[in-house]
Amino acid sequence: MAIVGTGNIGTDLLLKVIASPMLRCDLFAGRRSESPGMELARTHGVPTSVGGIDAIVDMANDIDIVFDATSAKNAMRHWSIIEHLGLPFIDLTPANLGKICVPALNLDECLNEQYVGMVTCGGQAAVPMAYCINEATDGLAYLEIVTASSSASVGPASRANLDEYVVTTEQATKIFCDVERVKTILIINPAEPGIVMRNSITISASESVDMEALCASVDTMEKQIRSYVPGYRVVVPPVSAAGRIMITVEVEGRGDWLPRSAGNLDIITCAAVAVAEARAER
Template identity: 35%
Template structure:
């Protein structure tokens, strides 16, 4: 089974995603149209050179194309504001949408965690780059024990943060924090993003801090390593940067926070996980792991949606 797809947004994320789809000769996705608003964009130029149909008239230009009737799935790699307008139109037209913006109109999707719950859902949201990198770790811990609090810090190269990322910083932190709770399973979540101006640019680094109601370090470690392997199946540059750290935490050390986080008298564990995400360099530099993990996760989500044969017409 194969499905024709379109990408709205001819910037870095959209162009990298297009190249990833084209590299997968065995399907199930068929790259049909690249959509932009700037006729001179590099993404549209590359699409033309690769034999992909293009339009620089946005979603309305796509809807005027004959091939639009054959498209079963649309990736939106524009902005949170733009997707809110696009989503209503795509839904009315019966198109499945995969949202790579922080708009979060549909349910959050992290392929290694909750893809099985998305059968037949018409609009799914890929959270954020920080979410795709760190929520699997929170979920891995949640599978072993209750996670009262999870805080993530995503550090990305300033060069890899385009205008879309910079314009959506607030949405990034809010969307990621909510997804840490709803997908990762933490009782409370917090997200921080850092644009690192270092030269030469550094690859994406993520730190995950969790307060976990367990002292079984071996079980926690096994679950994290299993999850890292699962993410690596679609993001090869995803890896643990150093050994997982475990620190005993007593309720009195949390002060007034203990009750709100569900701690009583037991000894729990602060788990710290350091991650690194190196990009595949299909279109973007290898240091842009933040963009690569978004496109790789979106590709995996689309493949799995198609394979379920639910909600998408062939």
């Protein structure tokens, strides 16, 4: 497989691919030969190129899957090229094209898709919990997702895609949940040391919710996500207070590339690896 994009997400993804017994990176492609990600790839003996997507096209016959870890705008352009080559394309940007995938919810139905979109880091963390809430109700009028990540873990491409992040996270929530309106808020926290990624999913307490069923569903979902994101944990189980029902989850990273507080990298790179490994196993 090949990775295009050598920033924080691409580099963290590379290290997880290297650690996978089922995957091998045959090309790590970007634009800057001297970038930290490129230097790390070379130390691991991974072939690199500054040719970006063009380098992947040149190796198309030797590649089984392309991971895109660039930006939403670039991913759209890359997909227009890769689509005609017939290569499976796993998109870690919020480009909002193709089949939306949250492995805990719809992994099996994504395995035959050429284009699989991994939503966003906040989407991977929060949408499964939103799904649990929805399953315990007869439909929701409003649901709110607030995600806080450390500033050091949010790179330039992610900062350039904040609007796309909001739109894609909200669309994924609507795809998996019967909810009329969704609001997504992203907080980039500059505190030092960096905070662990935290996600709060909230609805009004006026909604009719089966709390017993919700608690059981959240517990099951947490275990399922932890099977591919070990640092995922529910820190505030479903609770009703101050006119709201809230669930809060944290994601602690493995510390492969950035510090362990950067769970926003792990949640999306682990999800992408889960898709690739499932395809390989199939």
